[in-house]
Amino acid sequence: MLQVKVFVFSPIQENTYLVYNETGDALIIDPGCYFGAEQEQLQQFCTDKSLTPVQLLNTHCHLDHVFGNKWVAKTYGLELYTHPNEQKVLEFAPISGQKWGLPFENYQGPIHFLHEGDTIHLGNDKLTVIEAPGHSPGSICFYCAAQNFIISGDVLFRESIGRTDLPGGDHETLLKSIRKKLYSLPDETVVYSGHGMPTKIGHEKQHNPFIQG
Numbered sequence: 142m143l144q145v146k147v148f149v150f151s152p153i154q155e156n157t158y159l160v161y162n163e164t165g166d167a168l169i170i171d172p173g174c175y176f177g178a179e180q181e182q183l184q185q186f187c188t189d190k191s192l193t194p195v196q197l198l199n200t201h202c203h204l205d206h207v208f209g210n211k212w213v214a215k216t217y218g219l220e221l222y223t224h225p226n227e228q229k230v231l232e233f234a235p236i237s238g239q240k241w242g243l244p245f246e247n248y249q250g251p252i253h254f255l256h257e258g259d260t261i262h263l264g265n266d267k268l269t270v271i272e273a274p275g276h277s278p279g280s281i282c283f284y285c286a287a288q289n290f291i292i293s294g295d296v297l298f299r300e301s302i303g304r305t306d307l308p309g310g311d312h313e314t315l316l317k318s319i320r321k322k323l324y325s326l327p328d329e330t331v332v333y334s335g336h337g338m339p340t341k342i343g344h345e346k347q348h349n350p351f352i353q354g
Contacts, residue, residue, distance in 0.1 A: 143266045143288055145333060148183060151175035152243065153205040156335055158292055159186065159194075160283075164264040167192040169219075170283065170292055171200055171335065172209030175243065180212050196261065199223040200294025201277035202231035203307065204238050206335065210248035222261075224272065225254040226279025230309060255281060268292075273322045275315020276303030282323070290331040297323055297332055299340035302351045319352055 146159040155173035167187065174180045187194060197219040199206055213219060223231070235247045259270040261283060268283040273296045280303075284291040295303035297319055305312040323332070328343025345352065 143263065143285060145290065145292075146186065147333065148174070148179070148186075150179045151205055151208055154336060155205040155208075156333070156337075157183070157209070158333060159183070159192070160263065160268070160292070161190070161192050162264050162266050165191055165193055166195045166263055168196045168198055168261065168263060168268075169194050169213050169217075170198045171206040171294065172197070172213045173205050173207075174209035174212065175245065180209065180216075183209075184216065193217075194219060195263075197221050198255075198261070198283065199227065199231075200282060200292065200296075200335065201280040202227040202234055203277060203295070204234040204241070204243065204245070206294070207231060207234050207248065208238075208243075208245050211246050214248055214250055220251045220253060221248055222253045222255055224256070224279030224281045226274070226309075227277065228252060230277055230279070233308070271322050273315075273318035275305060275311055275313075275318045277307070278309035280318070284326070284330075289327060289329050290333060291323070291326065292333045293323065293335070295335040297340075297345060297349075298334045298337050299332075300345070300349050301337075302349070303335075316352060324352070 150173040158170040161167035257272040261268040271282040330342040
């Protein structure tokens with residue numbers, strides 16, 4: 142059974158997810174650890190729980206979601222998995238960091254590409270990749286049907302949606318992704334977003350002012 146641990150990292154207050162199970166293996170999703178103390182916090186949790194990170198995943202590659210990619214790759218010997226349309230976003234991320242006064246060293250290793258319907262395995266548990274562009278051109282989500290949760294990146298928030306004014310963003314595409322991909326999931330599905338508190342699909346259908354009809 143999968144456990145989901147969230148860390149809130151960096152001045153941008155990004156949600157970094159560690160997904161693990163009884164095997165002791167773990168997935169690191171969107172490592173936003175910017176400061177050394179945040180890296181130590183993530184590493185200490187893994188040590189305390191006797192966890193071994195086995196895969197590094199990005200829902201998308203805006204700077205706040207990739208701050209810790211290089212550190213995770215070096216610390217745990219991992220390579221990056223994300224959507225191919227995010228490669229250019231990743232390359233641009235350090236420029237954004239300079240612009241916002243948050244310089245960082247980017248991940249430079251191999252990139253493995255994920256697509257709609259791909260499966261991420263962790264022992265007997267699995268996550269399915271859902272493509273949901275709009276906030277970023279290659280935004281993907283990781284859905285666990287067996288346990289009714291989805292890690293959505295910055296696609297859908299509690300009573301809000303991802304911004305679409307950054308390069309590669311498109312408002313209508315984002316709305317379409319949410320309506321067709323996320324709102325088709327069961328209402329009880331828990332949404333673990335890239336920022337803020339969790340929500341549920343059913344709650345968003347009723348209360349999200351950005352998605353109507």
